[in-house]
Amino acid sequence: MEYSYVFLILLLPLLSFLVLGLAGMKMSHKAAGLIGTLSLGAVTVLSYYTAITYFTTERLADGTLPTIVPFNFTWLPLGSLSFDLGFLLDPISAMMLIVISTVSLMVHIYSFGYMHGEKGFERYYAFLSLFTMSMLGLVVATNIFQMYMFWELVGVSSYLLIGFYYPLHAAVHASKKAFIVTRFADMFFLIGILIYGYYVGSFSFNFTGTEIQMAECAAPFLQGDVSRAVAAGGLIIPTALVLMFIGGAGKSAMFPLHIWLPDAMEGPTPVSALIHAATMVVAGVFQIARLFPLWIQYAPDQMSIVVYVGVFTAFYAAAIACAQSDIKRVLAFSTISQIAFMMVSLGVCLPSHEAGVVLDNHAQLGYMASMFHLFTHAMFKACLFLGAGCIIHAVHSNEMSAMGGLRKYMPITHITFLLSCLAIAGIPPFSGFFSKDEIITACFQYSPVVGWIMTGVAAMTAFYMFRLYYGIFWGTENKELHAAHTPHEAPWTMTFPLIFLTLITITCGWAVNFGSFVSASGKVYEIHLDTQIAITSTVIALLSIGLATYIYKGEKQPIAEKMYKMFPRLHRAAYKRFYMDEVYMFVTHKILFRFVSKPVAWIDEKIINGFIDFTAWSTNESGESIRSWQNGDVRTYAVWFLTGAVALSLILLAI
Known part of the structure; x- marks a missing residue:
């Protein structure tokens, strides 16, 4: 049977976790690392093979890719409901298999060099395997409750990895903070699931209706009677979806549930690349994409909540990133802002008429752009975080004041970091240009106000990323610190992932017609860049880069110092994260x-x-009183x- 092997995609990292968790202490570091990396390498091969096989499958008569469930079994019957475990293949789950396995494999290889000699090396690889298995299980879930179960496992894995350096108080505090905030949000996710399951009568996904017509597509979305939930009250499904969105907002660090992500940088830097840049934090975006037919059909008005939360979060996080001095926290707030871009892109996916009309180009564009940016962002942001790890490995500090002039010592890290900065800034022909411009185009179609705000946030992105770039690789070199410990390029185990991810960043924007693989309707969607928006956003990004170059490139930065003195309260407020x-x-x-x-x-x-x-x-007194009896x-x-x-x-x- 085709796809009969896919259970190995979940089983191999689970076995790796069990072996390393139970017997890792008896192994050498090299053996533990090889077990974790080789198992993940096998998972990556299987994931790529599965995705390629799926995307090359013959399309159905209506032009859509089929939804394939290689296996699904009832794990826990509960009256008319049941909790099932299975493996679902559709365009977004196949795409996520590539994202998760690619970034996770690069992190496994990178960690050989970065974590060399660390106490708890085998424990670290065990936790990486557990996280990878959990995230893979989340994206291939056949029902909402399976998604929630693996969603919680992802949270546990995050807690363990953030608190990896548990002797340090800051790491323990950060892990508890992440766990508590995300558990609080997940409570709403669970309530939404239970409300929906009670009224619909099922938790299972069922994508048998794949036409563009949303009235036909959404009705069989779950195996159950959706009309029963609608008849019970018009706000039943919207309420359930909004509650689920709160859970996704917590996992994806949307305002005001974002406070855990910057502190999560206390974990090892490769963990930041894996969990807090490419995979875990996009779980909320994936959740909305998975439930997208329900949002469009039954809660189009409530999608404005997603838009407003996303727009504010994108601007808020970008403003804070402009003032941070810790390079990992700059990237952390950048991640929050970019995830917000994806949220906004999904939120602006409204059909032009009432429910039941054909899904138009506007809704198609926003959905495709969000998933496209999820894919491209995972690659260049993982590269940026891993590059930051190489820098921290070289100077033993996260602060930009300990850096400056590192381009002379770390040429590979310098080039890969620069190219990734150009990608996130939206400069052609890098991948970020293609995906971010599609989002901005969708935003302008939704509202010119939203479009201009997101264009401004994109300009801020270019500014703070090149502020970071110049602060690390140019600027004033800390010669006293560098004399005591001369910076050097990282070993090949750390530079190879940078080169690999950079190559994807350079090519995947123009070489991959993403719309032919992932779209809201399941049919091929032809990507057409809006020339006016593309030129405008590119010019604005270049001006932002030019401004950052003017202010921060030189060894001395008088303009920056003058700006700090002119707006000390504003700068301090942004540095303090606006006191949230x-x-x-x-x-x-x-x-x-x-x-x-x-x-x-x-x-x-x-x-x-x-x-x-x-x-x-x-x-006792009664016993004492009758004791004589x-x-x-x-x-x-x-x-x-x-x-x-x-x-x-x-x-x-x-x-």
């Missing part, structure tokens, strides 16, 4: 802890525990026996 962490601390400590937690704790201690203590005390003296028993018999006799006579 302080707001959270105030709300939790001053409001929730004081007015909610303390009263609840008092009720728990004084009333609930007091009642339980009272029952224990009263029982059971003293072992037969004469006492005889007296009580006769007393009871007389009492019963008198009662019976009275009756």
Whole structure:
């Protein structure tokens, strides 16, 4: 049977996790790394083979690619509902197999050099395997509950990897922060799933309706009676979808649930590349894409929530990135901003008329552009994070003040980092230009205001990325620090992934007709660049790069210093992330802890525990009071026996 091997895509990383987790301590670092890397290499080969086989499958009569379920079985029956486990192949899951396996394999190879000599090396590779298995299981899920189960495993994996350096307080704090914030958001995801499952009667995906006509496509989307949920109330499905979106917003670090991602940089830098740039943080985007027919058909008005949250998050994160000095945190806020681009692109996918009309070019463009940017961003952002790892490996610091002039010492890292910066800035012919311009075009079709805001955010992206580039590779060299520890190029295990990801970044924009593989309708979608928007956005990006060059390229930066002095409060506010962490601390400590937690704790201690203590005390006292009745003296028993018999006799006579 074709695709009968696909279970190995999930089984191999699971076995790698179990072997390394249980027996890794008895292995050498090299053996543990080889087991993790070779298993992931096999998964990558299988994933590429599966994706290529799927995308070259003969299309159906209506021009769509088929939805294939190689296996699916009931794991836990629950009345009329059931929790199933299976493997679903469709365009977005096949695309995600390529993204996850490619980036994960590069991270595995890269970690040989970056994590060399680290305590817990085998534990690190075990956690990488667990994360990869969890993310793969999420994207190939055949039903919402399987997605949620692997969604939570992804969260656990993230917690373990962020807190890898657990002896450090900052790492422990960051891992707990990520876990708590994402679990809070996931609570809403679960509530949405339960609401939907209760009214529809199923959790399973069923894409048998693949026509563009959304009225025909969305109805059989789940194996269950969607009309029953609609009849129960017009807001049932929209409410469920918005609750699920909150879960996705937490995982994808959308405002105001973004606070965990910058602190997550306390984990090893390869982890940042894998989890917080290319895979885990796009889970929320993937969730909306997977449920896209339901949004279009039953909650088109609520999609504006996705747009507004995404637009604000994109601008907010870009503004903060302009002021950060820690290179990993610049990339972290850049990631938040770019994920917001994908969210906005999905949110602007509205048909031109009421539900039931044919999905028009506008909706097609936004969906395709979002998935395209997900693919391209994964490659160049992973390259940027891995490049940052090489830099940190060379100078032993995350701060730009410890860098400057590194182009002389690290030529490979310099070139790959520069090309990735050009890609994220949207400069042709790099991949970011093609995907980001499609998003901006979709935004202008939705609203000129949204289009110009996102164009401005794209300009900010170009500015802060080249501020970062010049701060690392040009600028003032810290000669005193470099004299003590001369920077050097990373070993080949670290530079090879940079070169590989850069090659994809250079070529995949113009060499791959992404619309022929992934589209909202499942049919081939021809990509046509809007010349006016492409030229405008490119010119604006070049002007932003020119401004960053003017301010930050020289060894001395008088203009930057003057700007800091002119706007000290604005700069400090952006550097402090506009005090969102302080707001959270105030709300939790001053409001929730004081007015909610303390009263609840008092009720728990004084009333609930007091009642339980009272029952224990009263029982003990009662036992003490009748203790003499059971003293072992037969004469006492005889007296009580006769007393009871007389009492019963008198009662019976009275009756």
